[in-house]
Amino acid sequence: MNRLIRRKFGEVYRLKVPQRNFCANGAATNSAQPGYSQDSKIGHYDIAIVGGGMVGMAFACSLASMPLTKDLNVAIIDSNPALSSGVSIKKEEPPDPRVSTVTPATISIFKEIGAWKYIEQNRHAYFDKMQVWDYTGLGYTRYNARDANKEVLGCVVENRVLLSSLLSCLQSADFRKTIYPSRLLTLHRNSSSTKVDSHSSGLPLHGQGNLVKLDLIDGSSLHAKLVVGADGSKSRVRELAGIKTTGWNYSQNAIICTVEHAVENQCAWQRFLPAGPIALLPVGDNFSNIVWTMNPKEANDHKMMNGDEFIKDVNHALDYGFGPHPKSSMFGDGGIFSWLKADVTSASEFFEIPPKVIRLVSDRMMFPLSLMHANNYASKNIVLIGDSAHTVHPLAGQGVNLGFGDAFALSRVIAEGIAVGTDIGEVTMLKKFEVERKTANIAMMAILDGFQKAYSVDFGPLNILRAAAFHVAQHVSPLKRGIISYASGEQRLPLFS
Numbered sequence: 001m002n003r004l005i006r007r008k009f010g011e012v013y014r015l016k017v018p019q020r021n022f023c024a025n026g027a028a029t030n031s032a033q034p035g036y037s038q039d040s041k042i043g044h045y046d047i048a049i050v051g052g053g054m055v056g057m058a059f060a061c062s063l064a065s066m067p068l069t070k071d072l073n074v075a076i077i078d079s080n081p082a083l084s085s086g087v088s089i090k091k092e093e094p095p096d097p098r099v100s101t102v103t104p105a106t107i108s109i110f111k112e113i114g115a116w117k118y119i120e121q122n123r124h125a126y127f128d129k130m131q132v133w134d135y136t137g138l139g140y141t142r143y144n145a146r147d148a149n150k151e152v153l154g155c156v157v158e159n160r161v162l163l164s165s166l167l168s169c170l171q172s173a174d175f176r177k178t179i180y181p182s183r184l185l186t187l188h189r190n191s192s193s194t195k196v197d198s199h200s201s202g203l204p205l206h207g208q209g210n211l212v213k214l215d216l217i218d219g220s221s222l223h224a225k226l227v228v229g230a231d232g233s234k235s236r237v238r239e240l241a242g243i244k245t246t247g248w249n250y251s252q253n254a255i256i257c258t259v260e261h262a263v264e265n266q267c268a269w270q271r272f273l274p275a276g277p278i279a280l281l282p283v284g285d286n287f288s289n290i291v292w293t294m295n296p297k298e299a300n301d302h303k304m305m306n307g308d309e310f311i312k313d314v315n316h317a318l319d320y321g322f323g324p325h326p327k328s329s330m331f332g333d334g335g336i337f338s339w340l341k342a343d344v345t346s347a348s349e350f351f352e353i354p355p356k357v358i359r360l361v362s363d364r365m366m367f368p369l370s371l372m373h374a375n376n377y378a379s380k381n382i383v384l385i386g387d388s389a390h391t392v393h394p395l396a397g398q399g400v401n402l403g404f405g406d407a408f409a410l411s412r413v414i415a416e417g418i419a420v421g422t423d424i425g426e427v428t429m430l431k432k433f434e435v436e437r438k439t440a441n442i443a444m445m446a447i448l449d450g451f452q453k454a455y456s457v458d459f460g461p462l463n464i465l466r467a468a469a470f471h472v473a474q475h476v477s478p479l480k481r482g483i484i485s486y487a488s489g490e491q492r493l494p495l496f497s
């Protein structure tokens with residue numbers, strides 16, 4: 001089968017070689033990167049980033065921002081036309097339904113690498129308040145950024161704005177990059193043909209050692225000392241590197257869309273319903289983003305039903321639907337925890353009803369949800385970042401933030417390696433990255449999976465326990481501060497500390 005596919009793509013390769021279109025630093029061609037089939041003319045790079053999504057581009061920007069890595073010679077492979085021709089964002093159009101809640105930790109790193117100023121030129125929505133409750137009416141928690149001495153809890157940004165900002169950031173950097181508008185087909189590692197003189201293309205490469213040869217579906221090829229798989233949850237790099245994964249499907253789909261209110265929404269809302277959570281996130285102006293998780297049949301029905309019916313269901317789900325509004329009196333006003341609650345202002349905030357949705361202003365999109373974790377992130381000359389290494393339930397909006405964490409950690413580890421003369425494909429160096437990020441990612445995955453499971457069961461005693469958990473989180477200051485800090489991207493776990 002594989003051989004068949006390769007033979008098929010071999011034909012494409014022969015047909016397409018003369019039409020290849022490279023863009024370096026935004027230019028249409030790069031004579032230094034001929035990429036023809038003869039090995040001596042194939043482009044040679046320090047790093048090939050497979051996947052120019054949000055995480056791959058954040059990694060490139062991070063490399064471009066550091067003195068020790070900004071001279072690396074980098075190829076980015078992705079067939080997304082936005083990478084060559086830019087992302088079209090019209091301010092008069094409603095926000096795209098694909099958005100990400102970015103944490104304060106991500107915001108500060110974006111500022112550090114010079115990408116946040118481009119986000120600020122486009123629509124984005126900071127929020128400093130969040131309310132979480134469930135359908136039983138037994139409890140709620142309100143979070144306020146001030147509880148943890150922060151200005152914001154996060155910022156909701158359209159994915160296309162994140163990508164376009166990273167592209168602008170990279171464009172403005174003095175950084176040697178080549179964009180291959182194609183997709184990875186195969187990798188060849190440790191073959192003698194991949195050992196080349198590092199100056200054979202006239203481009204200095206950092207360190208010596210084996211190169212990996214990457215064959216792309218348009219027939220072009222390139223060599224790189226390090227291949228970074230940033231190619232999403234169905235990662236071809238992961239598959240070709242033989243890296244196994246652990247995980248499961250949640251038997252839940254998420255429906256996402258953009259909706260409009262009569263007034264501006266300034267709070268992030270999340271209500272746990274019997275089939276999964278519904279989130280209403282501010283996205284700027286009078287718009288909000290909906291992420292509604294439910295079983296696949298319900299999700300399909302909600303995707304197909306007419307827009308007015310859907311909005312009726314959304315308002316129902318965010319208000320009295322499935323159960324009453326919670327009251328703050330179930331466990332008193334902090335009761336046994338009163339000695340711990342003194343200094344968080346949100347402990348005395350009352351439950352609020354989210355602003356009514358008046359209109360659906362985008363298509364509804366549906367995504368199956370799963371948890372996936374790569375057993376290894378790194379092997380010789382190959383490393384995985386972002387969704388290629390892990391996917392999580394979107395209930396706390398952490399997925400791409402974990403990916404950004406990988407991107408920044410990997411670029412830092414590479415800089416440290418260069419500082420001491422380590423080969424950038426060296427597995428011991430890449431394993432340092434793996435150890436650091438596995439610890440952070442697995443901890444977050446375990447917490448999110450625990451939440452998903454705890455809120456998927458409708459069982460009397462568990463409902464009471466959940467209510468108690470809401471109540472403790474609402475009233476106990478150190479825990480509340482810990483939760484806010486952890487969700488903001490700080491690595492400390494939300495314990496009493």
Ligand SMILES: Cc1cc2nc3c(=O)[nH]c(=O)nc-3n(C[C@H](O)[C@H](O)[C@H](O)COP(=O)(O)OP(=O)(O)OC[C@H]3O[C@@H](n4cnc5c(N)ncnc54)[C@H](O)[C@@H]3O)c2cc1C
Nearest residue numbers: 051053054055101183184231232386387397398399400401
């Ligand atoms: C409903 C939903 C809501 C979410 N909300 C949030 C949120 O609020 N906050 C948050 O942090 N996260 C959120 N996430 C998760 C977030 O969207 C992902 O973690 C993020 O998109 C991963 O980015 P990535 O760059 O790793 O991968 P991707 O976005 O999947 O990008 C992969 C890139 O690789 C390219 N590619 C694929 N195969 C190849 C190949 N063979 N060769 C070359 N290129 C290739 C693709 O074209 C693509 O550009 C949500 C996810 C879902 C499903």
